[in-house]
Amino acid sequence: LAKTTQPISMDSYEGQEVNITCSHNNIATNDYITWYQQFPSQGPRFIIQGYKTKVTNEVASLFIPADRKSSTLSLPRVSLSDTAVYYCLVGSQAAGNKLTFGGGTRVLVKP
């Protein structure tokens, strides 16, 4: 399973854009990059998933360079409710694939 490295924590202010970069140097050809968000006392919530280039949904954007050795989750105009831990995971999403969570990035959005 590809190992991921991401910052331990980040602070931001309401209305700003937050970018979290994740390194995954040994990503495999069939691996996808998936981001989850976790609030205290809740389970992880799927945010976005991508394989290459750029993926955008109503919540976030995911930028993946050509070599796929890193990826950046972009949260536009964050609000206080975006304060959470964000996990970057790399692997196949095939059924039966066990997810490997690292320590995640604690994002604190300040007023």
Add this chain to the structure above:
Amino acid sequence: NAGVMQNPRHLVRRRGQEARLRCSPMKGHSHVYWYRQLPEEGLKFMVYLQKENIIDESGMPKERFSAEFPKEGPSILRIQQVVRGDSAAYFCASSPEQPYSNQPQHFGDGTRLSIL
């Protein structure tokens, strides 16, 4: 996290008792995964089940822990003779039927187990 239902949300047990954690996967999902999370840490995989079968239990302690996913009813994670070190949040996730699909796992809100 709508869809994956876990109960109870909180469970308190004394050392030596048994703990039973239940998980009902999302409708249409036949793959169930259990994870454990200690405070300030990421989730750690425990076991992967399909209906009536344990597929991968490589993350589950060899003793006192067992899991099942019967043909009818929820998946059960059972911890016998609990010890203080079993205190953690236990999360269940589910994913759809099709193999090799790129559908993400969806998580429940967990059961917080406290051992007195």
